[in-house]
Amino acid sequence: MADNLLAIEDLHVEVEGKEIIRGLNLSLDKGEIHAIMGPNGSGKSTLAYVLTGRPGYEVTAGKVFYKGEDVLDLAPDERAKRGIFLAFQYPTEVPGVSVVNFMRTAYNAIHSDAQKSAMAFRMYLQEKIDLLEIPSELVDRYVNQGFSGGEKKRNEVLQMAVLEPELAIMDETDSGLDIDALRHVSEGVNKLAGPDVGIMLITHYQRLLNYIRPDKVHVLMQGQIVTSGGFELAERLEAEGYAQVGEEFGLSQEALAELKQKEKE
Amino acid sequence: MTDGYLTKAAAQRLADDLGEPGWLAERRTEAFDLYEKLDYPDPKGEEWRYTNVRGFDFERFSSPVPGGAAPLLPDDLAAKGVIFEDFRTAAAEHPELLKEHFFTDVPVDEHKFTALHAAFHSDDILVYVPRGVEVTMPLEVARRVSSGGSIFPHTSIVVEAQAALTFVDRFGSEDFPDPSLCASVVEIQAGRGGMVNYISLQDWGRTVSHFQTQRFTGGRDSTVRSLAVNLGSSFARTQVESVLKGEGAFSEMLGLYFADSDQHFAQRTLQFHDGPHGTSDLLYKGALKERSRSEYSGLIKVAKGAQGTDAYQANRNLLLSDESLAHSIPQLEIEANEVRCTHGATVSPVEEEHLFYLMSRGIDRVTAQKLVVFGFFRDVLDRIRVPGVRDDLSDAISAKVEGDKRLEVAV
Ligand SMILES: Nc1ncnc2c1ncn2[C@@H]1O[C@H](COP(=O)(O)OP(=O)(O)OP(=O)(O)O)[C@@H](O)[C@H]1O
Ligand SMILES: [Mg+2]
Numbered sequence: 001m002a003d004n005l006l007a008i009e010d011l012h013v014e015v016e017g018k019e020i021i022r023g024l025n026l027s028l029d030k031g032e033i034h035a036i037m038g039p040n041g042s043g044k045s046t047l048a049y050v051l052t053g054r055p056g057y058e059v060t061a062g063k064v065f066y067k068g069e070d071v072l073d074l075a076p077d078e079r080a081k082r083g084i085f086l087a088f089q090y091p092t093e094v095p096g097v098s099v100v101n102f103m104r105t106a107y108n109a110i111h112s113d114a115q116k117s118a119m120a121f122r123m124y125l126q127e128k129i130d131l132l133e134i135p136s137e138l139v140d141r142y143v144n145q146g147f148s149g150g151e152k153k154r155n156e157v158l159q160m161a162v163l164e165p166e167l168a169i170m171d172e173t174d175s176g177l178d179i180d181a182l183r184h185v186s187e188g189v190n191k192l193a194g195p196d197v198g199i200m201l202i203t204h205y206q207r208l209l210n211y212i213r214p215d216k217v218h219v220l221m222q223g224q225i226v227t228s229g230g231f232e233l234a235e236r237l238e239a240e241g242y243a244q245v246g247e248e249f250g251l252s253q254e255a256l257a258e259l260k261q262k263e264k265e
Numbered sequence: 266m267t268d269g270y271l272t273k274a275a276a277q278r279l280a281d282d283l284g285e286p287g288w289l290a291e292r293r294t295e296a297f298d299l300y301e302k303l304d305y306p307d308p309k310g311e312e313w314r315y316t317n318v319r320g321f322d323f324e325r326f327s328s329p330v331p332g333g334a335a336p337l338l339p340d341d342l343a344a345k346g347v348i349f350e351d352f353r354t355a356a357a358e359h360p361e362l363l364k365e366h367f368f369t370d371v372p373v374d375e376h377k378f379t380a381l382h383a384a385f386h387s388d389d390i391l392v393y394v395p396r397g398v399e400v401t402m403p404l405e406v407a408r409r410v411s412s413g414g415s416i417f418p419h420t421s422i423v424v425e426a427q428a429a430l431t432f433v434d435r436f437g438s439e440d441f442p443d444p445s446l447c448a449s450v451v452e453i454q455a456g457r458g459g460m461v462n463y464i465s466l467q468d469w470g471r472t473v474s475h476f477q478t479q480r481f482t483g484g485r486d487s488t489v490r491s492l493a494v495n496l497g498s499s500f501a502r503t504q505v506e507s508v509l510k511g512e513g514a515f516s517e518m519l520g521l522y523f524a525d526s527d528q529h530f531a532q533r534t535l536q537f538h539d540g541p542h543g544t545s546d547l548l549y550k551g552a553l554k555e556r557s558r559s560e561y562s563g564l565i566k567v568a569k570g571a572q573g574t575d576a577y578q579a580n581r582n583l584l585l586s587d588e589s590l591a592h593s594i595p596q597l598e599i600e601a602n603e604v605r606c607t608h609g610a611t612v613s614p615v616e617e618e619h620l621f622y623l624m625s626r627g628i629d630r631v632t633a634q635k636l637v638v639f640g641f642f643r644d645v646l647d648r649i650r651v652p653g654v655r656d657d658l659s660d661a662i663s664a665k666v667e668g669d670k671r672l673e674v675a676v
Contacts (some may be wrong), residue, residue, distance in 0.1 A: 077625075079625075080627035085625075092618050096641055096642070106628055109632070143622075
């Protein structure tokens, strides 16, 4: 257990008094890529936020170990310093703060033993910009302000490339990207991936998984991982929908009815 | 001679000590009589709303001791006819100029504090820039006060047609054991096509009360810029009034304030469009920490003949604590019919969501707050044209967010 990069044990999480994560277990090793798929509202983003320490998410039971350390009591910046990164589903706009200044502050905080001067950082940043083929004028603008949906997502991936985390959680980074952008983002993720890095990809689409091959696919429903498998599970979800899979793995009747209703729409 | 308080005799003695000519000395005693007659400003009136100074105790301050450093004017500017001198020198060398520009724009009896100022003005500065002369380097003065003392600095600036000047007025001290007082008056005139940029930086120690009235009068096609900064003192009231008199005058009015602990800042602005086709652009931004308070009240006034006026006014407040409080009251008084006036006011807390996003990248909470606060002040900072001032303000903002040690000194 202690060898896992990430180990989640029987996690229960409440948001505003409502239980959203209901006994979730998951472990992820270094060098692995896991995909998490699940219907809208099943708790995927909630899981991502709990792992990164967003205020307002109350853990009522369970534990989260990262590199063997219980991280649930750590502030978000402490977790980031240990190597946890979240690419947000809905990146936040921060008025008046330039991307380059923000990223340099973050880089120097995380890599405090290898801080970069403004000039050195600019050059380092340019390498990552070239790698991801991101319009370089983006980094002189204010963080996510006036960015298009796709630009926001690419900016998240740029931050990931710059900060070089050891556990990257990507929450629907593929949603809203055009075909070329999806390819660039996937290439970026594949470059980051390696024997020392773990990646958790939250997605609705098998399309992303064609570019980034997951070692495991988990299905998250009603705040639990109902089943896990390989790439073929993603293919099956795409073909059959969540209701079918949910039925097979013992989702409650109300939950199934709700899902079927949504799928009809 | 220095142990006197703010009495009529002390005002007279001040004139004697400075060797002032009769006309100047008489003004002091007349003003003192006015000061005694005038009531405290009414906190129910628009101008002093939320700012109750009734019962403000003037008797505890010792009278001012003149003797600030003499203004230094580079030789090449002196050769071009630029004047930069204290009133004592001006009264001897340029009495007509002084008579014409001292207490002509701000009336002595405007309120109790201006009257007291007129009785005790000290460390005064007169700046005159002749027609067509552009002063490229900013002129600066630094005002000081002592523990338990008072200072009444007067700044009179005249920039003639097609001339240009930037002036930085600094008010600063350490934290004193005893309360001190500063009541300052600033009168600035820009002639046709003249340009003036006046910056007042208030960073007094925590035991100083600061009252300031600034009035600008812009002639035809003139450009008048002002920046009013409040960082220090226990209580500060800053009144900034821009009168756009000549046709096509432009006025930029910037304000930046950052209050913490029990500080209380009040700012009152006036954009008075008295001539046609004037443009005024006002942006006042403030951050508030701990139990501090601020008030902003701003009036856009457009006279009947001021057709084609374009006036903009915005006041934005960022609250860094639940206990801090900001009031914002915009007002319009428009008598012309072809005008465009826009105003807006906001008071909003720091968004936890912004902090979380920054912290999720490894940035600690205080640094995240600093980024957010700088982001908030960004547009004001970007518009400050004097790099040294911008740097000083950046340092001060950083220290404020971090909680500078001096803040622990009780008020
Ligand atoms: N602040 C909140 N207040 C109340 N309910 C919340 C809050 N945040 C999340 N929820 C609820 O928790 C559930 C899970 O939300 P979450 O965002 O984790 O879903 P998701 O799986 O990421 O969905 P999607 O695929 O649409 O992104 C939803 O029913 C949502 O409405
Ligand atoms: Mg989500």
